[in-house]
Amino acid sequence: MNKRAKNRLIGVTAIILIAVAAIFFGLGGEQAAYYKSVQEIATDTALQGERVKVGGLVIAGTWDKKSNPMSFDIRDENDAQGTGPSVQVVYNGAVPATFGDGVTAILTGEMGTDGTLNADEMITKCPSKYESATGAMPIGDLIGKGESMVGTTVKATGFVKRGTIVAPGSGVRFVVTSTETGGPEIGVAYEGALPSGMVDSSKLVLTGAIEADGTFVATNVALDEAQK
Structure with missing residues (x-):
């Protein structure tokens, strides 16, 4: 490669790097979010007006899917006793089907001057939960017993019917069937x-x-431990 061609290559490479850097920093200035804990966003007033990302447990009884926009409270995942601060979230967006009481919600949005997180992005992180089906009544048998089982707490087992899992707050959360391919079925409400x-x-x-x-x-609700 002669000197002129080499200088031209260096110049083109420099222009490309400058352009990429401009795009990166331009997007970062508008869209970057700082990952914070609930404790931090609840107590640091300097974060007001800033875009943040936070993960926290959804506090049971604080949400109503039918409200628009939807609002709920979160606390830090390691706050097992629930003694730490909580933050109210106002969320505009589609609610994941896995949302619910005690789920970990990872949210991105802007902190308001009133301490509320105005979120426009949410993903959920669900816990692993398995349980033995030993002693559990098959759903088909439970349905077959009819009204005699109304109000009686039982342990039952069945299969998730395809296409029935929805977000909470709609009554029936999903449907279970007696076999993997169908059979008697029942709607399950679970928040x-x-x-x-x-x-x-x-x-x-x-x-x-x-x-x-x-x-x-x-x-x-747990997965049959035989599926591990």
Whole structure:
């Protein structure tokens, strides 16, 4: 390569690097978010007006999916006793199907002057939860017992019907069937965090009771440990 060609290559490379740097810093100035804890965003007033990213546990009983925009409170994941600060989140966006009480929500948005996080992005991180199906009543048997089982807390097992998992707050959260391919089925109401890895056709172990309207209201949802 002669000297002129080499100088031209150096010049072109420099222009490309400058352009890439300009794009990177331009986007960073508008879209970058600082990852913070709930404790930090709750107490640091310097973050007001800043775009932040935070992960926290959704506090049970603080949300209503039917509100628009949706609002709920979060606290730090390591705040097991619930004695630390909480932050109210106002969220504009689609609610993930895995959202629920106790789920870890990772949110991005702008801190308001009133200490509220105005979020426009949310993803959820679900806990791994497995349970033995030993002693659990097959859903088909439970349905077959009819009204005699209404209000009785039981441990039951069944399979997630394809395409039925939805976000909480809609009544029935998903439907379970007696076999992987179908059979008798029942709608399950549940407001908690769905176990990580729960998908269509997953075999579940449920704890709860059938209500008078025929809905199974679950207090716990886990994957069959045989699926590990």
